[in-house]
Every structure is written in structure tokens, then in C-alpha cells.
Amino acid sequence: xxxxxxxxxxxxxxxxxxxxxxxxxxxxxxxxxxxxxxxxxxxxxxxxxxxxxxxxxxxxxxxxxxxxxxxxxxxxxxxxxxxxxxxxxxxxxxxxxxxxxxxxxxxxxxxxxxxxxxxxxxxxxxxxxxxxxxxxxxxxxxxxxxxxxxxxxxxxxxxxxxxxxxxxxxxxxxxxxxxxxxxxxxxxxxxxxxxxxxxxxxxxxxxxxxxxxxxxxxxxxxxxxxxxxxxxxxxxxxxxxxxxxxxxxxxxxxxxxxxxxxxxxxxxxxxxxxxxxxxxxxxxxxxxxxxxxxxxxxxxxxx
Amino acid sequence: xxxxxxxxxxxxxxxxxxxxxxxxxxxxxxxxxxxxxxxxxxxxxxxxxxxxxxxxxxxxxxxxxxxxxxxxxxxxxxxxxxxxxxxxxxxxxxxxxxxxxxxxxxxxxxxxxxxxxxxxxxxxxxxxxxxxxxxxxxxxxxxxxxxxxxxxxxxxxxxxxxxxxxxxxxxxxxxxxxxx
Numbered sequence: 001x002x003x004x005x006x007x008x009x010x011x012x013x014x015x016x017x018x019x020x021x022x023x024x025x026x027x028x029x030x031x032x033x034x035x036x037x038x039x040x041x042x043x044x045x046x047x048x049x050x051x052x053x054x055x056x057x058x059x060x061x062x063x064x065x066x067x068x069x070x071x072x073x074x075x076x077x078x079x080x081x082x083x084x085x086x087x088x089x090x091x092x093x094x095x096x097x098x099x100x101x102x103x104x105x106x107x108x109x110x111x112x113x114x115x116x117x118x119x120x121x122x123x124x125x126x127x128x129x130x131x132x133x134x135x136x137x138x139x140x141x142x143x144x145x146x147x148x149x150x151x152x153x154x155x156x157x158x159x160x161x162x163x164x165x166x167x168x169x170x171x172x173x174x175x176x177x178x179x180x181x182x183x184x185x186x187x188x189x190x191x192x193x194x195x196x197x198x199x200x201x202x203x204x205x206x207x208x209x210x211x212x213x214x215x216x217x218x219x220x221x222x223x224x225x226x227x228x229x230x231x232x233x234x235x236x237x238x239x240x241x242x243x244x245x246x247x248x249x250x251x252x253x254x255x256x257x258x259x260x261x262x263x264x265x266x267x268x269x270x271x272x273x274x275x276x277x278x279x280x281x282x283x284x285x286x287x288x289x290x291x292x293x294x295x296x297x298x299x300x301x302x303x
Numbered sequence: 304x305x306x307x308x309x310x311x312x313x314x315x316x317x318x319x320x321x322x323x324x325x326x327x328x329x330x331x332x333x334x335x336x337x338x339x340x341x342x343x344x345x346x347x348x349x350x351x352x353x354x355x356x357x358x359x360x361x362x363x364x365x366x367x368x369x370x371x372x373x374x375x376x377x378x379x380x381x382x383x384x385x386x387x388x389x390x391x392x393x394x395x396x397x398x399x400x401x402x403x404x405x406x407x408x409x410x411x412x413x414x415x416x417x418x419x420x421x422x423x424x425x426x427x428x429x430x431x432x433x434x435x436x437x438x439x440x441x442x443x444x445x446x447x448x449x450x451x452x453x454x455x456x457x458x459x460x461x462x463x464x465x466x467x468x469x470x471x472x473x474x475x476x477x478x479x480x481x482x483x
Contacts, residue, residue, distance in 0.1 A: 089392070093460065094388070094389055174392060174416050186453070189419075229309070
């Protein structure tokens with residue numbers, strides 16, 4: 001009774017319902033159920049970024065394992081064509097209840113603009129899966145796609161993107177995603193037809209490395225187009241005009257003579273590790289050779 | 304300079320596609336009446352959509368025969384009650400039936416565009432857990448509402464929409480002592 005009188009005096013009747021959501025939400029209420037998710041995701045993203053800046057192979061393999069296990073099977077945090085539909089419709093999850101998802105989406109956009117398809121190269125669970133297959137499977141199984149075919153095939157993903165976007169704009173049927181991307185596999189729910197298609201795709205991937213990512217993925221195509229904006233690009237030496245070493249090493253078909261094709265490059269570090277290798281990269285070999293000449297020749301008369 | 308050109312081209316293409324996508328907005332089903340009998344099997348009649356917030360009144364006696372009869376419950380769209388609530392891809396269109404004691408009589412998923420809807424809100428087990436639920440229940444995912452791993456944004460958005468819409472209806476049309 002006293003409480004009622006007090007609240008009337010204050011001009012605000014006490015809420016007789018007592019629902020918990022009536023109280024104004026504080027940041028502690030909002031973060032409480034999310035902080036574990038946020039922390040684990042942030043830790044994973046930091047690991048992926050460190051493995052990228054260090055150009056470290058072991059760290060990259062750890063990133064792959066976590067991408068498949070945590071980002072894929074545990075959380076299904078994958079950028080999907082449905083996220084591109086969301087951008088078109090401007091349909092987003094409620095920000096304050098989905099901070100981890102926004103961190104993930106924001107990291108993908110920002111990292112793509114800063115470095116290129118970093119997402120494809122180490123965050124995407126499916127990409128991590130096929131790249132791990134590539135490490136595990138014997139090299140003699142590989143079928144190298146001839147360059148002219150590879151170049152044309154890499155355009156298919158842009159066609160897939162255009163067709164799917166067109167279909168979505170006309171029908172607003174979002175479930176088309178099930179037939180153009182295999183990311184639902186991490187949710188472990190699919191119809192028989194979907195699993196059969198996935199089986200065929202994975203079987204082909206055993207022989208053609210990263211088949212889906214290179215040739216078919218509409219999300220990769222979108223990030224590839226965004227990569228034209230890349231701020232920090234891979235350095236090239238003048239020797240790259242003639243040397244084909246990196247071009248032959250690149251498993252993504254992203255190097256053409258002196259040029260790096262930003263739409264194809266996923267920042268896997270294979271070529272950058274070669275550039276840094278003073279024993280292999282002609283750039284360093286030439287510098288070493290010339291410095292030896294300079295040192296050795298003038299010194300001879302003194303000896 | 305070339306990069307600037309690419310940016311302009313990409314932005315204008317995205318703008319055009321976005322405009323095209325906007326032209327086909329999804330609206331709430333204007334004829335939900337076929338669902339009403341499932342929510343209130345014993346009802347004799349229903350009012351038209353009206354009131355603030357928008358709802359249908361449910362009558363135990365035919366309102367034409369007895370215009371003074373009080374309603375036995377309400378049917379409402381979550382999209383009318385909490386229009387800003389969203390799941391993974393926009394609002395889920397739930398039709399909710401609630402009686403005068405604040406007990407949910409049933410929930411119908413009329414439309415959703417959730418990519419993972421087919422294993423989260425589409426299976427009948429999802430709506431079944433809201434039948435006979437009091438609006439005083441916590442509606443906590445992982446507690447009284449079953450969590451679905453890998454579809455948590457969908458399930459959380461759905462639970463918030465159902466909880467907040469039903470409680471808003473109760474606060475407007477019921478009194479606290481009616482609700483157990």
C-alpha cells in the first residue's frame with residue numbers, strides 16, 4: 001500500500017504486471033547471454049588475422065580446424081547468399097541481441113576491403129574444409145585444370161551470382177540458396193537431393209582443388225568484386241614480369257604474369273611466402289648476386 | 304582513379320538491384336481466417352481486424368445473435384504488435400491466439416523467410432510448445448523454449464516476438480489479476 005502511494009506520488013504507477021522485459025535493458029542484460037559467443041568469435045578472428053599477418057602455415061592449419069569445427073559445425077557462422085539477399089531487402093537481425101553475428105559480418109566486409117578475400121581463404125568453414133582436403137590428400141590425385149579452361153571456369157561464379165540475384169528479385173524465394181551453396185551442410189539438415197548433390201561436389205573436389213570456391217561460389221564472386229577496392233595489396237617485384245614461380249604455385253589461378261587477379265586471390269600466403277624466401281625468389285637471388293659482385297671485385301687487389 | 308570507377312559502378316548496380324528487390328515487398332496475409340478455427344476450435348464467431356493494437360476478437364457465442372457477449376480471447380499478428388522485431392531475415396509472421404487468462408491457445412507460422420526455418424520454426428514441434436503457455440512464463444530459449452543449435456538467431460527472434468506481442472496484448476486488454 002505504501003509502495004502504491006509512493007509511486008503515485010512520484011507520478012508513475014507501479015507496474016502491476018512485473019514482467020521482466022518491462023525494465024529498461026542495461027548493457028549487462030544484453031551482453032550477459034552473449035559474451036561467451038562474442039569472446040570465442042573474437043578469439044577465432046584474432047587467430048585468423050595473426051595467422052595471416054605471420055604468414056604461418058601451422059597457424060593457418062589451426063585456423064582451418066577451428067573454422068570447420070567451431071564456425072561451421074558448432075555455430076554455422078558462414079556468409080551465405082542469403083546475407084546478400086538481406087542487404088538487398090535491408091532485412092537484418094536485431095543488432096543488440098546478435099552482436100557476435102554483426103562482429104562476424106563486419107569483419108568479413110572490412111577485411112575484404114583491407115586485404116581482399118581473406119574470408120574465403122581462412123574464415124569460411126567450407127573453404128577451410130576443401131583447403132584441408134588439399135593438404136591431406138595425395139598430390140598425385142590432383143587434376144590440374146588447363147589455364148584457358150580455368151580462366152573461363154572462374155567466370156561461372158559471377159554468372160551464378162547474377163542468376164541467383166535475378167531469381168531472388170523476381171520471386172523473393174530465399175530457399176534457392178540450398179541449391180547454389182553447400183554451407184547448409186554444417187547445419188546437418190538437408191533433403192536427400194541436397195546430400196546427393198553435395199556428395200558429387202565433394203567427390204569432384206577430391207581431384208580438382210577448391211573446385212567450388214574457385215569456380216562456383218556466388219559469395220566468393222561478391223567478395224571478389226569487393227576486392228577491387230583492396231587497400232593493402234600483395235607486393236610484386238619487377239622480376240615478377242618474367243618469373244613464373246608464384247604463378248605455378250598459386251592453387252587459386254590468381255596470378256597471371258606480373259598481375260594478381262583480385263577476384264580470385266584469397267590471400268592464402270603461398271606466393272607471399274615465396275617472395276619472402278631469399279633462397280627461392282629471383283628478386284632476392286639477384287640482389288644477393290649483385291651485392292657479392294660489388295663486395296668481391298674491389299677487394300681483390302688488396303688480397 | 305580506376306578503383307573509384309569500380310566503386311561507383313558497384314554502388315550503382317547494388318542500388319538498382321536493391322530498388323528492384325524493394326518493389327516486391329512481403330505483406331502480412333490479409334485473409335488469415337482459415338487458421339482461426341485451429342486456434343479456437345470452440346469459438347462461435349470472430350470480429351473483423353480492428354482496435355489499437357490491431358487484433359481480432361474471439362466470441363464464444365455468435366456475436367450476431369448476442370451482440371453484448373464478451374470476447375473469450377484474441378487473435379493477433381506479432382507483426383502488428385512488435386513490428387520492429389526480426390529474426391535472421393526479417394519478421395516472422397506469427398498468428399497468435401490468446402484467451403482472457405493470458406494463456407496462449409495456439410500459434411500459427413503463416414510466413415517466414417528464414418534460411419534455416421525448415422529445421423527451426425517450420426516443424427510443428429516449434430509452435431506446439433507455445434500451446435497452453437502463460438504469458439507469465441519466462442519464454443527463455445534453452446529453458447522453457449527449446450533451443451535449436453545453428454538456428455539461434457531465428458529461435459531467439461521468434462521467442463521474443465511471441466513473448467512481447469502476447470504481453471503487450473495482455474497489458475492493453477486484460478488486468479493483472481485475470482492472468483495466472
